[in-house]
Amino acid sequence: MLPVTSPADYREIRLPKLLAAEALGAYQAKKQGEYTLEDYYALPDDQGYELIDGVLYDMAAPAVTHQEIAFEIAVALRNTGRCIYGAPDMVIEVTSPSTRKKDFGKKLEKYVDAGVREYWIADVKNQKVIVYDLGDDFGENMDLMIYGMDGEVPVGIYDGECKIDFGEIVNSVVNI
Incomplete structure (x- = not known):
């Protein structure tokens, strides 16, 4: 992966x-x-x-909306001026109907095992952003937060100093 x-x-x-x-x-x-x-x-x-x-x-090639959401998230993270070195501390999946089961199951398990600290699933169909705070203990004390795609979502690995504005992203993506 x-x-x-x-x-x-x-x-x-x-x-x-x-x-x-x-x-x-x-x-x-x-x-x-x-x-x-x-x-x-x-x-x-x-x-x-x-x-x-x-x-x-x-x-298979992602839909245009899927690509636009992923791009806008990447731009928002890049604009923080921060970098992640080594193994990823954070993973974001933009889910689609054919990936839902894998994104919510197998991939979550794999990311926990790999030591990923934060895992987001941007669920376009349900207009939700699901955030798993996996912590530094391989998911032993995992927290789950669910946000709407109409506002800001704080990035936990940056202690909430960075926020991704999904309201802005959704407004910039035409066919959501």
Whole structure:
């Protein structure tokens, strides 16, 4: 997984054996759940994939609204003048109908295990921003906050000094 991602439509890849053999080399065609990072890096660069627990997921191109929201969040964070070094302290997912289950389940679990301190899910369908404050203890004392997409959401890793104004983001995105 890449640190700060904004996934669009993910689908578990059901590659025909011939295509899998072509993409990975005949000797590397495997069953879902058995793929490795080495296999992932051997895939063609012209298609987007995500590898989670040995399963390859196809990352279809995100909708324009999805891209605009992710872009506006990135701009707001960049304008703070702060940087995150090393492993990500914060991950933001812009969810879509096909990624909801993964974003709220498997990815939350993975980010907790990786030591991510703050995980946001921008849920466009329900106009909510779900913020998991995972803390420094791998989620042992996790807090959950739910905000509407009509105001500011404080960034916990910056002690609330930075806020993302989702009201402004929603107003700038036409087809939300």
